Amino acid sequence: SGKTPLTLIGLGPMGRAMVHRFLDAGHRVTVWNRTASRADDVVARGATRAATAAEAVEANRLVLLSLTDYEAMYAVLDGADLAGRVVVNLSSDTPEKTLKAAAWLAERGAELLVGGVMVPAPLVGDPSAYVFYSGPEEVFDRHRDVLAVIGRPDHLGQDHTLAQLFYQAQLDVFLTSLAGMLHAIALVGSAGVSAERFAPYLGDLLSSLNLYVEETARHVDAGEHPGDQANVTMMGATADHIVGATEAAGLDAALPRAVQSLYRRAVEAGHGRDSWTALVNVIRGR
Ligand code: NDP
Structure with a gap:
């Protein structure tokens, strides 16, 4: 042929x-x-x-x-x-x-x-x-x-590295999301709730993430993070509560602590009233 x-x-x-x-x-x-x-x-x-x-x-x-x-x-x-x-x-x-x-x-x-x-x-x-x-x-x-x-x-x-970077960026989201999913299952599981019972809610949450993509891209590209919806202080308080609930349940807290640390440092850098998308500044070390 x-x-x-x-x-x-x-x-x-x-x-x-x-x-x-x-x-x-x-x-x-x-x-x-x-x-x-x-x-x-x-x-x-x-x-x-x-x-x-x-x-x-x-x-x-x-x-x-x-x-x-x-x-x-x-x-x-x-x-x-x-x-x-x-x-x-x-x-x-x-x-x-x-x-x-x-x-x-x-x-x-x-x-x-x-x-x-x-x-x-x-x-x-x-x-x-x-x-x-x-x-x-x-x-x-x-x-x-x-x-x-x-x-x-x-x-x-x-540039030869681009395909690797895109691949790894996708897997960055994928691996972090999978770990978050398992952490959440363990958290409700600490109260005797089966993963199967929690699964529909988990599915709903994961589908809703799509809704944040466009706004996130817009904020990051503009370098502006208007905090009229979910701001860093509010989300950071929730991050603290997740760590608290994790510790109370005797579960590994490394993952929620990493997220909590991003929010804490964003507040310290003066982003408390900005949108949670301002975390990108902490990630970029600015
Ligand atoms: P495997 O680990 O099953 O296969 C790896 C292959 O590499 C095997 O053929 C293995 O040979 C060979 N290999 C490793 N080291 C050597 C070596 N030193 N000398 C010769 N051969 C070697 O991986 P997958 O098939 O799952 O994945 C392959 C690639 O595709 C990976 O880079 C992965 O990231 C990527 N990928 C995989 C996905 C998937 O769903 N599996 C999804 C997306 C990307 P041997 O059989 O002898 O061990």
């Missing part, structure tokens, strides 16, 4: 889900995984198993990586002929590690596209799926159609 053949290395749940979508779309896919047995199901579906990582890399010009982190990339690519290849690294890591990888690949004649997949493995290729990319625009443009197989590709810019 006229579909771009590609190599995919790293067959955890995410890598395997991607291989399935590429095979569904009619691409020829060469795979390799450190633990060889993890390739069995995709090979049974028609992917080609390479004997070594170097052989997998050399099979195609387009090489996708779905690994734990960027350190793993060196273990996989070291010794392979990388000249003229495009490496799309869909593994999460820090901006610093990402820049180092771009330079390492450039020295070997390869180009890096950085990717951050924004859905869990079962939703790869779903209409709701999107993937952040950063790196050279023309390299992205050349591979846009292939990459669209796993999710809507969003190119954020030339």
Whole structure:
């Protein structure tokens, strides 16, 4: 077929889900995984198993990586002929590690596209799926159609670190929210309330967060935090009460204390009557 053949290395749940979508779309896919047995199901579906990582890399010009982190990339690519290849690294890591990888690949004649997949493995290729990319625009443009197989590709810019930053910013909200959710369940649980009984209220609260996004963005971009609705002093008092209730219940208070600390410092900096969005100044260290 006229579909771009590609190599995919790293067959955890995410890598395997991607291989399935590429095979569904009619691409020829060469795979390799450190633990060889993890390739069995995709090979049974028609992917080609390479004997070594170097052989997998050399099979195609387009090489996708779905690994734990960027350190793993060196273990996989070291010794392979990388000249003229495009490496799309869909593994999460820090901006610093990402820049180092771009330079390492450039020295070997390869180009890096950085990717951050924004859905869990079962939703790869779903209409709701999107993937952040950063790196050279023309390299992205050349591979846009292939990459669209796993999710809507969003190119954020030339700077390699952008996709990592967007990915981590999203996960920042996600991980903090999940931890908050579990803390809240433990808090009502201290009174013998089951998580299931509390769940509808939790769902309602989480949906309502969406309503704050636009106003937050407006305040932060304008650098103005009019406190006519929920101000820092009021929200900070509630933050104190959450810490108090947590301690009374004998639960771990690290998470609510971190939030309480932001409010306290915002009050100390004179933001008491401003909107809670003024916390961004404390976060920015201003
Ligand atoms: P796994 O931890 O299941 O898979 C990691 C892969 O990296 C495995 O194939 C593993 O090989 C390989 N690997 C790790 N270290 C090395 C090494 N030193 N040498 C060779 N291979 C190595 O992760 P996932 O599949 O869940 O995720 C992969 C990436 O996708 C991660 O960066 C993750 O952040 C991202 N992601 C995952 C999501 C998900 O729902 N799972 C959602 C969004 C993003 P081996 O099998 O031999 O251990």
